[in-house]
Amino acid sequence: MTAPVQTARVLRYAALSGFSDLRATYTFRTWLFGLFARMVAQVAFFASIGRLLGSDEQVRYLLIGNAVMVAASASLTVAVATQWERGAGTLPLIVACPSSPLVVLMGRSAVFVANGLVTSLGGLFIVAPLFDVALPWGRFPAYFALLLLVTLSSYMAAAFLGALLLGATGGQRTVANVARLVLMTFAGVSVPRDVFPQLVQWLAELLPLTSGLAAIRELLGADPDGAAILSLTGRETVIGLLWLALALVAFKGRADAGRRDGTIVFSNI
Amino acid sequence: MRSLWGSFRLQLQIVASDRGYLNEILTNPFFAIIFLGIVRAARRDDLTSFAIVAPVLITLWAMALEISGDIVDSDRGVGVLESVVASPAGFPVAVTGRVLAVTLLSSVAVVETGLVARLGFGVDLAVHHPLVAAATLAATALATAGTALLMAGLFVMARTARTFQNTMNFPVYLLAGVIVPISFLPAWIRPISRVLFLSWSADLLRASLSPGPVADLALRLGAIVGLGVAGAVAGRVALAAVLRRVRALGTLGYQ
Numbered sequence: 001m002t003a004p005v006q007t008a009r010v011l012r013y014a015a016l017s018g019f020s021d022l023r024a025t026y027t028f029r030t031w032l033f034g035l036f037a038r039m040v041a042q043v044a045f046f047a048s049i050g051r052l053l054g055s056d057e058q059v060r061y062l063l064i065g066n067a068v069m070v071a072a073s074a075s076l077t078v079a080v081a082t083q084w085e086r087g088a089g090t091l092p093l094i095v096a097c098p099s100s101p102l103v104v105l106m107g108r109s110a111v112f113v114a115n116g117l118v119t120s121l122g123g124l125f126i127v128a129p130l131f132d133v134a135l136p137w138g139r140f141p142a143y144f145a146l147l148l149l150v151t152l153s154s155y156m157a158a159a160f161l162g163a164l165l166l167g168a169t170g171g172q173r174t175v176a177n178v179a180r181l182v183l184m185t186f187a188g189v190s191v192p193r194d195v196f197p198q199l200v201q202w203l204a205e206l207l208p209l210t211s212g213l214a215a216i217r218e219l220l221g222a223d224p225d226g227a228a229i230l231s232l233t234g235r236e237t238v239i240g241l242l243w244l245a246l247a248l249v250a251f252k253g254r255a256d257a258g259r260r261d262g263t264i265v266f267s268n269i
Numbered sequence: 270m271r272s273l274w275g276s277f278r279l280q281l282q283i284v285a286s287d288r289g290y291l292n293e294i295l296t297n298p299f300f301a302i303i304f305l306g307i308v309r310a311a312r313r314d315d316l317t318s319f320a321i322v323a324p325v326l327i328t329l330w331a332m333a334l335e336i337s338g339d340i341v342d343s344d345r346g347v348g349v350l351e352s353v354v355a356s357p358a359g360f361p362v363a364v365t366g367r368v369l370a371v372t373l374l375s376s377v378a379v380v381e382t383g384l385v386a387r388l389g390f391g392v393d394l395a396v397h398h399p400l401v402a403a404a405t406l407a408a409t410a411l412a413t414a415g416t417a418l419l420m421a422g423l424f425v426m427a428r429t430a431r432t433f434q435n436t437m438n439f440p441v442y443l444l445a446g447v448i449v450p451i452s453f454l455p456a457w458i459r460p461i462s463r464v465l466f467l468s469w470s471a472d473l474l475r476a477s478l479s480p481g482p483v484a485d486l487a488l489r490l491g492a493i494v495g496l497g498v499a500g501a502v503a504g505r506v507a508l509a510a511v512l513r514r515v516r517a518l519g520t521l522g523y524q
Binding site for chain 1 (some may be wrong): 287289291292295296299300302303304306307308309310311313316319435436438439440442443448449450453
C-alpha cells in the first residue's frame with residue numbers, strides 16, 4: 001500500500017472514531033440546544049452590536065465576521081485533542097503507532113471541522129434574516145469553498161499548538177481559548193484591522209482566517225473584485241500550508257522528546 | 270463562619286495550583302479590546318461606557334459558570350467529595366465559600382478592563398456616580414455567587430445539564446443586554462431578560478458612568494440582590510436534594 005493511500009486510510013478511520021466520540025458525547029438534542037444554539041447566539045450577539053451602533057453596514061460586518069469565526073473557532077478544538085487522548089490513556093498508543101501521530105490526532109478531531117461548517121452556515125442562515133441582512137446567495141458555492149479554506153487553515157494552526165503542547169499535562173484548553181480570542185480580536189472578525197497599530201496588522205497577516213475572511217467580505221460585497229479575492233485566497237492557502245509544515249516539524253520534535261523523557265505516558269492528574 | 274473562611278482559602282489555593290481557573294481572567298482583555306475597538310472603529314465614543322461594562326460582566330458570569338460546573342466534578346475526580354459531604358460544616362457551606370472566592374477573584378476584571386481602556390485606547394473614563402458603581406459591583410458579585418450556587422446544584426442534579434454549561438454564555442450575554450440594552454430586543458423577550466440579574470447590573474453600571482441622574486436606585490439594586498438571594502436559596506435546596514438522593518443511592522463518589 002502506498003504512503004498516501006495508507007495515510008488516507010488512517011485519516012478515515014481516525015475521523016470515524018472521532019465522529020463516534022462526538023455521538024457518544026452528544027445526542028442530536030444536546031448538540032442542537034448545546035453547541036449549535038450557543039454558536040448561533042454568538043453570531044446574533046455580535047450582530048446586535050451593529051444595531052446599537054445604528055448602522056446596517058456594521059450589522060453586516062459583524063454578522064459575516066462572526067459567522068465565519070464560528071467555523072474557525074470549532075476547528076481550533078484540535079489544540080485540545082492531545083489533552084483528551086492523555087485523559088483517555090490513548091496518547092502513548094497513538095505516539096507509538098507506525099503511522100504519523102499527527103495524522104491520527106487530526107483525523108480524530110476532523111469532526112470539529114464538519115461541526116464548525118454546519119454551525120457557521122446555520123448561524124449565517126438563521127441570523128441574517130433576523131437582522132435584515134441581504135446576502136448574495138447566488139455566490140454561495142464560492143462562499144462555502146472559502147469558508148472551508150478558512151476552517152482548514154485554522155485547523156492547521158491549531159494542530160501546531162496541539163503539537164507544541166504534546167508533552168504538557170494541562171493548559172491545552174487555556175491555549176485554545178486564548179488562540180480563539182486572538183483570532184476574534186485581530187483577524188478582522190469584529191474590529192476592522194486598521195484600528196490597530198501597523199505592527200499588529202502585519203502580525204495578523206500571519207494568522208489563519210485574516211486573509212480568508214477578507215476574501216469572503218470581498219466576495220459578499222456589492223461589487224466583488226475577482227483578482228483581489230484570488231490573491232487573498234492564495235495568501236490564506238499559503239498561510240494554512242505554512243502552519244501545517246510547522247505542525248509536522250513541531251509534532252515530530254515533541255513526540256521524540258516525549259519518548260526520551262517519558263512525559264508521553266504521564267496522566268493529566 | 271470559620272468553615273466558610275476555610276473553604277474560601279482552600280479555593281484560592283486551588284486556583285493558585287490549577288491555572289485552568291484563570292481562563293476567564295485571561296480572556297477579559299481580549300473582550301475589552303474587541304468591544305472598545307468596535308466602538309472606536311464606528312466613531313461612536315459616546316458608547317465607550319457600554320464597551321467597558323460588557324467585558325466586566327462577561328468575566329464575572331463566565332467565572333461563575335466555570336466554578337459552578339467544576340466544583341463537584343473536580344472533588345469527585347480527586348476522591349474528596351465523600352469527606353467534604355461528611356464534614357461537620359456541610360457541603361453547601363463549603364461550596365458557598367469556594368464560589369465566593371472565585372467571584373471575588375473575577376472582580377479583577379474591573380482593573381483589567383480599565384487598563385485596556387486607558388493604555389490601549391486612551392480612554393479617560395469618568396465615573397459620574399462612583400458610589401452607585403461600587404454598590405452595583407458589590408451587589409453583582411453577591412448575585413453572581415448566589416447564581417453560581419444555583420447552577421452548581423442544577424449541574425449536579427441533572428448530569429446532562431453540564432452539556433449545556435458552555436451554552437450559557439452568549440445566549441445570556443444577549444438576553445441580559447451586557448452590551449446592547451434589552452430595549453433593542455423584541456418586546457416579548459424582555460420579561461425573560463429581567464429575570465437575569467445581569468440585565469439589571471448592566472443597566473445600572475452604564476447609568477453610573479453617565480452624567481444624568483440615576484433613577485430608582487434602590488429598586489434596581491434590590492432586584493440584583495433579590496435575584497442573587499433567590500438563586501442562592503434555590504441552589505441550597507437543589508444541593509440538599511442531590512445529597513439526599515446520592516446518599517440513598519450510594520452513588521456519591523461515582524465518576
